[in-house]
Amino acid sequence: MSTKSSSKENKNEGKRDFLIISTYAMAGIGAASVAWPLIDQMNPAADTLALASTEVDLSSLEEGQAITVTWRGKPVFVRHRTPEEIKLAKEVSLDDMRHPETDEERVPNEKFIVLVGVCTHLGCVPLGQKTGDVKGQYGGWFCPCHGSHYDHSGRIRKGPAPTNLEVPSYKFLSDNVIKIG
Amino acid sequence: MSKSKFKNPVVKWIDHRLPVFSFMDHELNHYPTPKNLNYFWNFGSLAGFALVTMIVTGIVLSMNYTAHVDYAFDSVERIMRDVNHGWLIRYIHMNGASFFFIVVYIHIFRGLYYGSYKAPRELLWILGVLILLLMMATAFMGYVLPWGQMSFWGATVITNLFSAIPLVGESIVTWLWGGFSVDNSTLNRFFSLHFVLPFVIVGVVILHLIALHRFGSNNPIGIDVKGTQDTIPFSPYYTIKDLFGLSVFLSFFAAAVFFFPNFMGHPDNYIEANPMVTPAHIVPEWYFLPFYAILRAIPDKLGGVLFMFGAIAVLFILPWLDRSSVRSSQFRPIYKIFFWILLFDCILLGYLGAMPAEGIYVILSRIATAYYFFHFLILFPLLPYIEKTKPLPISISEPILGGAATASAFATREKK
Numbered sequence: 370m371s372t373k374s375s376s377k378e379n380k381n382e383g384k385r386d387f388l389i390i391s392t393y394a395m396a397g398i399g400a401a402s403v404a405w406p407l408i409d410q411m412n413p414a415a416d417t418l419a420l421a422s423t424e425v426d427l428s429s430l431e432e433g434q435a436i437t438v439t440w441r442g443k444p445v446f447v448r449h450r451t452p453e454e455i456k457l458a459k460e461v462s463l464d465d466m467r468h469p470e471t472d473e474e475r476v477p478n479e480k481f482i483v484l485v486g487v488c489t490h491l492g493c494v495p496l497g498q499k500t501g502d503v504k505g506q507y508g509g510w511f512c513p514c515h516g517s518h519y520d521h522s523g524r525i526r527k528g529p530a531p532t533n534l535e536v537p538s539y540k541f542l543s544d545n546v547i548k549i550g
Numbered sequence: 551m552s553k554s555k556f557k558n559p560v561v562k563w564i565d566h567r568l569p570v571f572s573f574m575d576h577e578l579n580h581y582p583t584p585k586n587l588n589y590f591w592n593f594g595s596l597a598g599f600a601l602v603t604m605i606v607t608g609i610v611l612s613m614n615y616t617a618h619v620d621y622a623f624d625s626v627e628r629i630m631r632d633v634n635h636g637w638l639i640r641y642i643h644m645n646g647a648s649f650f651f652i653v654v655y656i657h658i659f660r661g662l663y664y665g666s667y668k669a670p671r672e673l674l675w676i677l678g679v680l681i682l683l684l685m686m687a688t689a690f691m692g693y694v695l696p697w698g699q700m701s702f703w704g705a706t707v708i709t710n711l712f713s714a715i716p717l718v719g720e721s722i723v724t725w726l727w728g729g730f731s732v733d734n735s736t737l738n739r740f741f742s743l744h745f746v747l748p749f750v751i752v753g754v755v756i757l758h759l760i761a762l763h764r765f766g767s768n769n770p771i772g773i774d775v776k777g778t779q780d781t782i783p784f785s786p787y788y789t790i791k792d793l794f795g796l797s798v799f800l801s802f803f804a805a806a807v808f809f810f811p812n813f814m815g816h817p818d819n820y821i822e823a824n825p826m827v828t829p830a831h832i833v834p835e836w837y838f839l840p841f842y843a844i845l846r847a848i849p850d851k852l853g854g855v856l857f858m859f860g861a862i863a864v865l866f867i868l869p870w871l872d873r874s875s876v877r878s879s880q881f882r883p884i885y886k887i888f889f890w891i892l893l894f895d896c897i898l899l900g901y902l903g904a905m906p907a908e909g910i911y912v913i914l915s916r917i918a919t920a921y922y923f924f925h926f927l928i929l930f931p932l933l934p935y936i937e938k939t940k941p942l943p944i945s946i947s948e949p950i951l952g953g954a955a956t957a958s959a960f961a962t963r964e965k966k
Contacts, residue, residue: 406634406638410610410613415631415632
């Protein structure tokens with residue numbers, strides 16, 4: 370080493386740094402590409418994704434009644450609203466709402482409201498589907514875990530939940546059949 | 551040890567209170583290793599790599615597997631078809647078992663050739679044989695989990711081995727099964743044990759490494775390290791060599807996983823287990839074939855089982871069976887020939903284990919089994935009395951650098 374000139378030594382050091390950095394970079398890319406399949410296997414599998422839509426027949430659902438169906442392992446609320454409920458949901462002022470949305474934005478067919486029945490606070494299932502259930506101050510749904518009140522359009526009106534109940538993507542296949550997902 | 555060994559202040563702070571960095575520096579960095587190790591010394595670290603690969607892929611597979619007779623087979627098929635990258639992870643785990651055994655068998659024959667089991671490394675060797683036994687138990691139970699035809703009938707045959715035990719045999723088998731045949735209870739306990747045993751192996755591997763680092767690696771010449779002139783630090787020399795070996799190993803491993811994933815498996819295991827129909831020809835996984843051949847070579851039920859387990863039991867007492875004080879076969883001209891005969895014998899037993907138990911195969915199995923036990927029980931103790939060993943070099947450095955001149959050169963270097 371001592372016999373080499375200092376300039377040659379510097380040049381070699383540069384080469385060595387380049388080799389070391391590129392070796393570590395390659396090893397890092399290799400490790401990441403090995404890690405990815407091990408991480409990605411925890412994502413939904415192909416068969417889970419294939420089961421991601423549900424069809425619901427609403428023909429037997431009378432005015433004022435509600436049903437809960439399962440979609441992707443979660444409850445989906447479908448309620449056949451009465452004319453008064455529709456009126457209340459449409460006429461209320463959006464000014465003091467935490468998450469202002471009009472009823473028209475949330476309910477394409479004003480008779481049937483479809484919601485993901487999971488409280489947007491911490492994931493409990495709100496009450497209000499059964500006749501005897503507490504429906505909260507606004508007549509929609511009430512989450513018993515931390516006291517969130519939802520109105521007839523599933524909008525958060527009072528309590529800790531940050532946003533309105535989620536509306537799943539769905540469409541009417543006929544007048545009385547919807548496909549969720 | 552100087553206090554300022556580490557520059558990084560965080561490392562220094564931790565190391566003062568919890569000397570993990572000093573430990574790693576001592577055991578993985580400065581660790582003095584004989585300078586004449588050949589590529590056969592790569593297989594220990596490769597076995598460690600294989601163990602980690604099996605544990606990581608195994609944990610991931612268990613997230614998608616269902617241990618129930620009605621769902622196990624379908625859950626494995628779901629892993630192959632639907633789970634993201636599931637086919638890759640399962641093929642790595644499946645072939646990983648085979649490669650683990652390949653690496654470990656080479657590691658064991660390395661030990662046999664260079665006498666690595668001799669004093670003072672007897673416990674190191676015994677812990678290694680214990681790891682082999684644990685691996686066999688783990689691999690056997692893992693093979694049952696996909697619940698294919700080979701899984702089921704392999705489990706039936708192997709658990710039935712215990713019925714050969716006089717008086718209590720039948721009760722033991724019933725206890726192993728948790729019922730009156732291999733069924734859901736059996737599958738559940740096998741899954742539980744298959745999950746936990748690899749961590750037991752990790753524990754024994756740690757003991758294996760502690761025992762190894764007590765006296766350091768043996769070497770191709772088999773004589774003791776005489777001083778620092780005979781060793782080089784583990785890092786960077788052997789870390790780089792191990793990494794190079796690992797990349798060669800991974801090339802073969804990747805080739806198997808991506809191009810011949812089912813080469814070492816059996817097609818019948820892709821048929822769901824059926825307790826009513828036994829496949830025409832049952833064979834265990836290839837790594838059990840030599841032992842399976844010994845089992846079938848003995849024309850008595852209990853005798854076959856005893857000889858099969860005896861084939862591993864002799865490995866435990868090998869350090870005392872071999873009376874020769876010379877470690878490496880390089881200096882044992884007669885033993886060297888017999889070593890290759892033993893290797894051939896084991897491969898022959900493996901071949902015979904895969905063949906049907908009839909005609910010439912039975913006769914050959916008996917000859918090969920007889921040789922196996924002759925080698926361990928008669929040759930090892932008696933050969934040293936007739937074998938004239940070659941003179942051993944003075945030191946590890948001598949055969950590489952030459953005779954007396956080197957010794958004096960070292961003497962002068964040591965003075966400096």
